Amino acid sequence: MPSPAKANRGPSAGPENRRALIDAAREVFASEGISAPLSSVARKAGVGQGSLYRHFPDRIALAAAVFEENIGELEVALNDQARTLDDLLELVVEQALVSTALIDTITAHPHDERVAHLGERLRALVERVVEREKSAGRLGAHVDVDDVVLAISMMAGVLARSEPGDRADVGRRAWALFHAAFSAGS
């Protein structure tokens, strides 16, 4: 008896495993970073290694699925006209590790289609918010979207490297710095 096996649902299994894997990956990546062992993702999902690799051939595939969802939620949240740049930053701070992971993955595999378009979506998202802030007069017309993206990237990075307890403080400090930069003459 090599293994008893406990729950196979046959061909009609559907995408349940996929969902469980993505949910588990979101948690694991958010708490341990993008380099966390995939085996621990499978374990947390209550799924075998085989299923993990069947659904997601490699780490990037899994990460892309996670990012896809994250960005989707970000887009929904920021479609609300009342959301400001500060809200965006707040979301980034919350998801520091995942944000950094996304940026890292994009820069590490700039030619991988699965991930490249996510970068564009992210940029478009930032652009929308920036435009809104400009219209509202809360941001000078001289501010460049790419600078904001860079600022977010730097912030996410430093937050990811901070001790969790310091995150809030470091985030506030960094954001104040950028706030000053974006308010300045140029």
Added chain:
Amino acid sequence: MPSPAKANRGPSAGPENRRALIDAAREVFASEGISAPLSSVARKAGVGQGSLYRHFPDRIALAAAVFEENIGELEVALNDQARTLDDLLELVVEQALVSTALIDTITAHPHDERVAHLGERLRALVERVVEREKSAGRLGAHVDVDDVVLAISMMAGVLARSEPGDRADVGRRAWALFHAAFSAGS
């Protein structure tokens, strides 16, 4: 004949191996980051694994030695009264991976004496430059040293994650951002 062995110099060997290891580590860490396999450091140094671990019981010990030298050079370079904050930043850009490694190591092992005092030296160094810039009127009196350190940390991080070809560009952009921040009202 398990191994021919080629060059043992006996008890009078002296610190040559240590030097070779540090030099190799500087190169390897600078090009592959702090997580590079120690075995490749030994190989590059032309030294056995045994010698590596005899001189440096663990990765931190080796890294600390490397940082020690790096900071020493930084101190020498910046003692020159003519050096500005821009010079400091330029040095950081050049040593992006090592700078990030230092910061990462300090935050990852804040209680390890071998590394903690390096953080203080670094901060003192920045403080000296900042004071000088303030006296020269090139920096507003309101600028906080810790903000500058944070800026350096963020810059080093984003540079480390950039593709080598983009480093110069990203560095310039980031520095412009911080420059604006430090010139701004607060």
Added chain:
DNA sequence: CGGGTACCGGACAACACTGTCCGGTTGTAG
């Protein structure tokens, strides 16, 4: 009710890195 199919889970082989251990070599001292 029996066969087929699609999918599942976990064992496992391959691989990479760390840190230890030991036989070997060289310089020195008697």
Added chain:
DNA sequence: CTACAACCGGACAGTGTTGTCCGGTACCCG
């Protein structure tokens, strides 16, 4: 010249991760 001691290099065992492979199981269809 011989004995000793310090130090060296690399083999190796231990450990953790990736990605594959295969026997097993549940659902569907005839």
